[in-house]
Amino acid sequence: MSHKVVIPIGPYHPLQEEPEFFRLYVEGEKVVDIDIVIGYMHRGIEELSEHKHYDQVAFLVERICGICSTSHPFAYVNAVEDLGKIQVPERALYIRTIIAELERIHSHLLWLGLAGHFIGYNTVWMWAWRYREPVLDLFETISGNRNHYAMMKVGGVRRDIRDEDIPIIRKTLDELTSATEMFKGAVMDDPVIQWRLKGVGILTRQQALEWSAVGPTARASGINIDVRRDDPYGAYDRVKWNVIIQKEGDIFAKTVVRILELFESISIIRQCLDAMPKGPIDADVQEIPPGEGIGRVEAPRGECFHYVRSDGTNRPVRHKIRAPSYMNVATNKVAAPGGTISDAALTLAAVDPCYCCTERTAVIERPSEKKIMNGWDLIEKSRQKTKHFLITRGK
């Protein structure tokens, strides 16, 4: 006689970096169905966006996600530039591409580390995050910030990439290449990892199509899509690279896609650094005409979709935002059932649900005193760190 038991995961759990609630229906150890409950992070950003002017919205949407923080402003500026038929200076397109690919690298490394941690392979976790750290340092060198870079603006970018930073970027990329080679061997050739991840959490090609999955989740199920190639933006049509496809649809395939994409990202950045022309970085847009525009970006997790409607004033009348996880998390409805409870924990993480884990220092504890830092303290701390960077790197 089968007896269905409900196992709740979440909404708050030490293993989840963000609140999400999964209700697993199990028979014995086998998962037979799953309910996905979201909304614990809902902040009403679409509504807020209607009350900000076009320049402010870029900052607002940057705060949707702490990991792929540039994907949303990038998709947003693409949408507004589509709306207003705005020509962006060539150099700005290259800078945007470099920033977006650096972000993909650190995001994929973050996922790889978490995946290693979830399967109990903590060495991979330590390695991945150790190699992710220099990428965040690069962001700090380029933009002054590790996570919210504030590079995108309608018509261009806010900061140039200085000539003296380029050798630093190249050096980090060289180190990343050998690290990625190591991951490729240590993860993809490891028989234990293969045994744990192959055939687990399969999302078939047909299911991926029906649920309109995007990004590495879709590409690991044999669907040949990538916005960077299909609907080029930034400088992606000016460089050569490959879209990584796997057929199996299991967690191993998703891992392989992300690891191999690291090499492509590194290659794209190198080509951009070689080909980036001199010139202005901002079109200096004054007015947004009435109309509507759609902007898309291939975020680390897949297509990020923004729709903006303007009535000719300085604020959007509607701004629809669809993050890639919105499509991918929903696929757990079909990918998790059939496996065991312990498989489900991996399957749910395999789509790389978007974690907001950028909260850094809030409280500093000393043996004798406890100091709570406010926003200004953090800004001052950030300035000191940037100054330290400039000094140690000889500028």
Added chain:
Amino acid sequence: MITEKIKTRLKEQILDWFEHNPKRIYISVAPKDIRLISDYLFKDLGFRFATASGLDTPSGFEILYHFSFDKEGVVVSLKVLLKDKNNPQIDSLATLFPAAEWIEREMWEMLGINFVGHPNLTRLLLAEEWPEGKYPLRHEHSGEEGHGHAH
């Protein structure tokens, strides 16, 4: 070209065809045709369902169903206008493809649009404590009071 195919096949359903540029097509259609057209795009032509944008406008509730044809990088947005502001409703697409399930729930709770035939029209993002019949993305001109519950 995929757009030519659509033009020929759906010539009776297309109320207005607006080409912002070759990769961004907006097609106005009647709400009653939405399932037929979506089915054709998704199943026959192999479009991917990206998402839908719901808007509260003075003349009614507008929904844009964004479909992506990735082989050509084209986004086709089907536009419908639900003129009855007191009782906005349209057929659900969630039974054609599950990708539409969440966004219809979201438009239901945010704008109060009823999706007829949706298998699970319940809240997606709003908290349980949020009052019934109050829709955060409705504009003031819709009037918060006097609106029937759209379910």
